[in-house]
Amino acid sequence: MEGALQVPIIDLSSIDLSDSLKKACIENGYFYLINHEVEGDLIRRVFDGSRGFFDLSIGEKMKVLRKNHRGYTPFYDEKLDLVDNPKGDPKESIYFGAPEDISPYGNLNQWPTEEILPCWRSTMEEYYRVILNLGKRVLSLIALALNVNEDFFEKVGAFNPPGALLRPMHYPDEINYCDQYMHGCGAHTDYGMITILITDGVPGLQVCRDILQKPQIWEDVPQLNGGFIVNVGDMMERWTNCLFKSIYHRVTKPEQERYSVAMFFDPSPDCVVECLKSCCSESPPPRFPPVRVADYLKEHYIWLPVNMCNKNITEEEMRTG
Numbered sequence: 001m002e003g004a005l006q007v008p009i010i011d012l013s014s015i016d017l018s019d020s021l022k023k024a025c026i027e028n029g030y031f032y033l034i035n036h037e038v039e040g041d042l043i044r045r046v047f048d049g050s051r052g053f054f055d056l057s058i059g060e061k062m063k064v065l066r067k068n069h070r071g072y073t074p075f076y077d078e079k080l081d082l083v084d085n086p087k088g089d090p091k092e093s094i095y096f097g098a099p100e101d102i103s104p105y106g107n108l109n110q111w112p113t114e115e116i117l118p119c120w121r122s123t124m125e126e127y128y129r130v131i132l133n134l135g136k137r138v139l140s141l142i143a144l145a146l147n148v149n150e151d152f153f154e155k156v157g158a159f160n161p162p163g164a165l166l167r168p169m170h171y172p173d174e175i176n177y178c179d180q181y182m183h184g185c186g187a188h189t190d191y192g193m194i195t196i197l198i199t200d201g202v203p204g205l206q207v208c209r210d211i212l213q214k215p216q217i218w219e220d221v222p223q224l225n226g227g228f229i230v231n232v233g234d235m236m237e238r239w240t241n242c243l244f245k246s247i248y249h250r251v252t253k254p255e256q257e258r259y260s261v262a263m264f265f266d267p268s269p270d271c272v273v274e275c276l277k278s279c280c281s282e283s284p285p286p287r288f289p290p291v292r293v294a295d296y297l298k299e300h301y302i303w304l305p306v307n308m309c310n311k312n313i314t315e316e317e318m319r320t321g
């Protein structure tokens with residue numbers, strides 16, 4: 001049974017939204033974010049840029065093939081749900097980290113050249129910075145809702161350096177799917193603190209409020225014009241001892257081509273996530289031991305490098321999905 005769903009709306013221009021934010025994170029694990037002050041023009045440029053990149057030839061895109069979780073991930077590269085999408089997800093994407101993030105190897109982001117896509121890098125970097133600030137604002141409100149200081153996530157090192165990854169995505173329309181591919185993106189939870197998502201309005205995103213229920217009930221999450229969709233991720237679920245829900249979601253086979261842009265607020269790799277005192281005591285006791293983010297992510301980014309998982313996929317399939 002599938003149907004439309006009530007999504008709580010968090011209005012960032014409201015004076016006191018602690019209670020509604022907390023309620024949305026506890027009862028739903030997702031909400032719309034409105035009055036966020038991100039300019040429509042920037043969002044339009046990001047979607048135009050995203051279409052421009054995914055329209056490039058496969059050869060051009062492969063020049064920035066993902067390394068160290070940065071760069072192009074071709075069709076079928078990501079394996080989120082091996083039951084429904086055993087061959088991988090029939091979508092393509094490109095990942096970037098913080099423009100300023102300098103690892104011992106330098107900044108790991110990979111960019112199409114300025115000749116191929118003029119202003120592309122500057123647009124994506126601008127969007128990254130704007131959404132990073134928006135996410136920090138939401139996370140400071142979440143901290144207040146959890147009865148800790150508003151700079152809690154800064155203080156525990158979640159942004160030092162920022163582990164957030166920006167990811168424009170492209171789903172081909174359903175006529176390009178082989179029958180066996182049930183979904184554009186298999187069922188999963190996100191790994192980080194929160195995800196801030198925007199789509200081009202083409203339907204597809206669904207959530208399942210109880211993954212153990214049989215049969216599972218998947219409900220559509222429509223894009224709210226001008227709003228972002230925010231969902232809680234696994235790290236936040238651990239911090240809050242499961243008070244906040246890291247919600248299962250997926251993207252069905254879209255009827256037409258679909259584009260979306262997600263920013264995953266993963267805490268920085270050395271940050272340790274430990275149940276908040278305000279969320280646990282003897283009853284309920286902490287359900288998880290403290291975990292270093294890098295160790296958690298290593299176990300959960302299970303998808304294989306493209307040269308291994310795509311070995312049975314033809315060039316034609318990689319081009320079209």
Ligand SMILES: O=C(O)CCC(=O)C(=O)O
Pocket residue numbers: 169185190197199205249250251260261262
């Ligand atoms: O494209 C979407 O609407 C959602 C994608 C998603 O859930 C993800 O990449 O984690």
Ligand SMILES: [Fe+2]
Pocket residue numbers: 188189190195249
């Ligand atoms: Fe997701």
